[in-house]
Amino acid sequence: MAEMVVNAVGRQVPTEVNGKPQTPFLGVGKFEPTGRKAAPPIPALHQFGLDKRVPTLRDALEKVGLKSGMTIGMHHHMRNGDRMAVPLFDTIAAMGLRDIVFAPSALFPCHEPLIKHLDSGVIHHIEGSLNGPLGVYCSEGKMRGKGVLRSHGGRYQAIQDGELKIDLGFIPAPSADMMGNATGAYGPSACGSLGFALADSQYADKVIVVTDHLVEIPCMPWEIQGMSVDAVVVVEKIGDPEKIVSGTTQITKSPTRILIAEYIADFIEAAGYLGTPFQAGAGGIALASVKFIADRMRAKGLRAAFARGGSTKYLVDMLNEGLIGAILDGQTFDLDGVKSIGSHPRHVPTTPYTSYNYHGKGNWATYVSTAVLGATEVDVKFQANVVTHSDGYLLHGIGGWQNTLFGDCSILAFPLFRGRIPIVMDEVTTVCAPGEMIDVVVTERGIAINPLRQDLLERVKGKGLPLTTIEELHDIARKLCGKPEPPRIDRSQPVAVVKWVDGTVIDTIYRVDYGPKA
Amino acid sequence: MSDQAFAGREEKSDAKVTLTKGGPAKNEIVVRSSVQRLYGPQIARCVERTLQTLKVSGVKAEVDDKGSLEWVLMARIEAAAKRLFPDLAGEALPERAAPFAPTVRLRLRRSRLYLPGSNPDLMQNAGLFKPDGVILDLEDSVAPSEKDTARILVRNALCAVDFFGTERMVRINQLPAGLQDLPALVPQGVNVVLIPKVEEPAQITQVAEALQQISTRHGRHDPIWLMPILESARGCWNAYEIAAASDTVCALAFGAEDFTRDIQAERTLEGHESFVARSLVVLGARGAGVQPIDTVFSDVENMDALRASTKEALALGFEGKGCIHPRQIPVIHDAFRPSDDEIRYALRVQAAMDEAQRSGSGVISLGTKMIDPPVVARAKRTLRLAEEMGIDVQALV
Numbered sequence: 042m043a044e045m046v047v048n049a050v051g052r053q054v055p056t057e058v059n060g061k062p063q064t065p066f067l068g069v070g071k072f073e074p075t076g077r078k079a080a081p082p083i084p085a086l087h088q089f090g091l092d093k094r095v096p097t098l099r100d101a102l103e104k105v106g107l108k109s110g111m112t113i114g115m116h117h118h119m120r121n122g123d124r125m126a127v128p129l130f131d132t133i134a135a136m137g138l139r140d141i142v143f144a145p146s147a148l149f150p151c152h153e154p155l156i157k158h159l160d161s162g163v164i165h166h167i168e169g170s171l172n173g174p175l176g177v178y179c180s181e182g183k184m185r186g187k188g189v190l191r192s193h194g195g196r197y198q199a200i201q202d203g204e205l206k207i208d209l210g211f212i213p214a215p216s217a218d219m220m221g222n223a224t225g226a227y228g229p230s231a232c233g234s235l236g237f238a239l240a241d242s243q244y245a246d247k248v249i250v251v252t253d254h255l256v257e258i259p260c261m262p263w264e265i266q267g268m269s270v271d272a273v274v275v276v277e278k279i280g281d282p283e284k285i286v287s288g289t290t291q292i293t294k295s296p297t298r299i300l301i302a303e304y305i306a307d308f309i310e311a312a313g314y315l316g317t318p319f320q321a322g323a324g325g326i327a328l329a330s331v332k333f334i335a336d337r338m339r340a341k342g343l344r345a346a347f348a349r350g351g352s353t354k355y356l357v358d359m360l361n362e363g364l365i366g367a368i369l370d371g372q373t374f375d376l377d378g379v380k381s382i383g384s385h386p387r388h389v390p391t392t393p394y395t396s397y398n399y400h401g402k403g404n405w406a407t408y409v410s411t412a413v414l415g416a417t418e419v420d421v422k423f424q425a426n427v428v429t430h431s432d433g434y435l436l437h438g439i440g441g442w443q444n445t446l447f448g449d450c451s452i453l454a455f456p457l458f459r460g461r462i463p464i465v466m467d468e469v470t471t472v473c474a475p476g477e478m479i480d481v482v483v484t485e486r487g488i489a490i491n492p493l494r495q496d497l498l499e500r501v502k503g504k505g506l507p508l509t510t511i512e513e514l515h516d517i518a519r520k521l522c523g524k525p526e527p528p529r530i531d532r533s534q535p536v537a538v539v540k541w542v543d544g545t546v547i548d549t550i551y552r553v554d555y556g557p558k559a
Numbered sequence: 560m561s562d563q564a565f566a567g568r569e570e571k572s573d574a575k576v577t578l579t580k581g582g583p584a585k586n587e588i589v590v591r592s593s594v595q596r597l598y599g600p601q602i603a604r605c606v607e608r609t610l611q612t613l614k615v616s617g618v619k620a621e622v623d624d625k626g627s628l629e630w631v632l633m634a635r636i637e638a639a640a641k642r643l644f645p646d647l648a649g650e651a652l653p654e655r656a657a658p659f660a661p662t663v664r665l666r667l668r669r670s671r672l673y674l675p676g677s678n679p680d681l682m683q684n685a686g687l688f689k690p691d692g693v694i695l696d697l698e699d700s701v702a703p704s705e706k707d708t709a710r711i712l713v714r715n716a717l718c719a720v721d722f723f724g725t726e727r728m729v730r731i732n733q734l735p736a737g738l739q740d741l742p743a744l745v746p747q748g749v750n751v752v753l754i755p756k757v758e759e760p761a762q763i764t765q766v767a768e769a770l771q772q773i774s775t776r777h778g779r780h781d782p783i784w785l786m787p788i789l790e791s792a793r794g795c796w797n798a799y800e801i802a803a804a805s806d807t808v809c810a811l812a813f814g815a816e817d818f819t820r821d822i823q824a825e826r827t828l829e830g831h832e833s834f835v836a837r838s839l840v841v842l843g844a845r846g847a848g849v850q851p852i853d854t855v856f857s858d859v860e861n862m863d864a865l866r867a868s869t870k871e872a873l874a875l876g877f878e879g880k881g882c883i884h885p886r887q888i889p890v891i892h893d894a895f896r897p898s899d900d901e902i903r904y905a906l907r908v909q910a911a912m913d914e915a916q917r918s919g920s921g922v923i924s925l926g927t928k929m930i931d932p933p934v935v936a937r938a939k940r941t942l943r944l945a946e947e948m949g950i951d952v953q954a955l956v
Binding site: 459461 | 593597599601628684688884
């Protein structure tokens, strides 16, 4: 086992992961990167024709020279409708290759069949996000390598900085031409933005585009540029449309969640943020809050320069009504979003480079005033967790969560307890963000403002908000639910690490130990 | 006679507890829970403690839990135990959540939120939505086979749930069965008892006396108000007598669904069939100096119709409306809110009144117009309502 050191949030972290040296988290803005960005090998035009099509996936993998031990990157815009990751690894298994490192930007329940390739040794380990059944697999210590969890921005940063070298960028694309120009805006498996594939297309040694909708050259708009692509494969189906985007996003019907969303809108109005750029989440509470914020902006005749999202019908309606000046779209959640991104000039796809990258000269998530986010746990020091549950199981990826905390005011919103499980704890199981990054916690039983943000407190007090403290929320949850058992984890067996946005290690996830029939 | 009994449901925020006779002397406890890893041991301890309090031993207890809080789990254990041992008399009460606050006879009763007495999921957060009253219902929303379990669940809710100052109401079963609901509930703090399908004033005195006896037995002196629900031709015809039957009656409520069935008419959106009855309820209540409260509005999707129906109720003289979903509450409150113009006018009348008093004039006038006493009374009422509703009237000037 690698040597463990204590980092700036007091957590034990390994100094080496999967054979690579690691820097412990030093504090927000404390790590100064040096050196130059990574770069793929230099290609030459005479090696490529205009038509890069090959008949099968296997032909493509052979053409780019995939070998055992290499790393494959893939975007997650197909979400739970993805039909390419599993066939990809079935093919790799049939080719007799092993020990592949898989580095997708996120995984979904549809990826459970990858477990057999982890068991058989085709996949060595997964970096990026581990959720659902794959998270359970990792938590129970079954994965050979250590999981490395990164935010969307952190994935871009790691690839750009050369920490995570992608040998093969694998890009399912809803529409593409023979050269490899590709877009997600239309086609039978349309998904909207393709931004998560940017890092793979720019930095991977080799790039394969797979599509089920070959279009006449040139494919426009070319979100993925053919000049980066080695091979194009046309398959019958890359995804299940109904699982890629929802028909129309529905606002939550839960009275408690609606109440929390109203409190968020109350807070945003009281703090003077109404009419300033915001991050629009697509979770139940965040989505409802967007609707209430729109109502209030309309009533007061206010307009925001832009919103970042997660686009949905509600954001599209705001754009069309003139309540926001632009949508900077990281991923598109419903059909209204897909239609709008394909037609409205001020609804544009963004990438983790433009939105989230911490090792850049700016990013849009930092320039919003408010972001409404969820969490699995937050503690009395305002530290927050989004990856593990209180029983120690790793069940979620970080997504853009860490990256969107950099706006002026980050708001964590959730019901104080879910099915008896309290959210406000003495100490989070896993630290995904230090307390200084969380500004406000909104629950149905009150709003707690981080004492570090006295300025916010001054702005909202005396305006009728249900203000409380994080300690008070903790005590209410404890009284209603009782004290939960501590997680049964084996601290001698790390199974994954959580990276901060700058590539340093903020916490370690350990093997859970609930006996054979947990 | 069976060797096994269960209570509760394997649903969100609830638990199904199955007890079987003939276990070892020490109770055997099996827990299967959605929160097993975090709360499994606590659930087992709760079962053990509750059975001990009830003096039940030698049973096998199986819990199929989906995140029930302890007051729910305890209610399910007690209900199962009482089904298994019908002579069991003890109670296993959860920890008290908040001190009980008595209410006055006449107060804001614009909205009352009905909560089925058999569903714990809706109870815990009900007070957060700030209705004027929450009704824990033992009558029509509870299946006949679940009356026993609901009574225990509602009793525990009265004890363990913080309703955040919302008036605590219980709708008991139709008399005379409803009298059996009272002994368990009253000691846990009830502000208003709703009595369904009342037809005769004698029924009111019967409940009032029963409540008096129970209160005395438990040394409680807080008033318990009665809200008879009139939902038959006979009940509406006797509205005044019923309202005047006891000085603990605070309001008369109208029940449209049963009423239309009773008069053998169809319930319509326009409600012509219940117009006279609703007016009788208003007249009976006002005649006796209590509040007339309108029926429940049960279409939770149609907010425009709810607003219209509430405005109509207001126009007929009603002061309140029943609802079944939290999102109906702000719509009802808004409909009963005096308009800004009404408040401004009331403020001007008030100022004229003050002026008349200062100058010692017997005549109150606004500009060149003399103001009659009913107008003054109405202005006073508008300002009192505005104050109760927390409206900042000075901001409107």
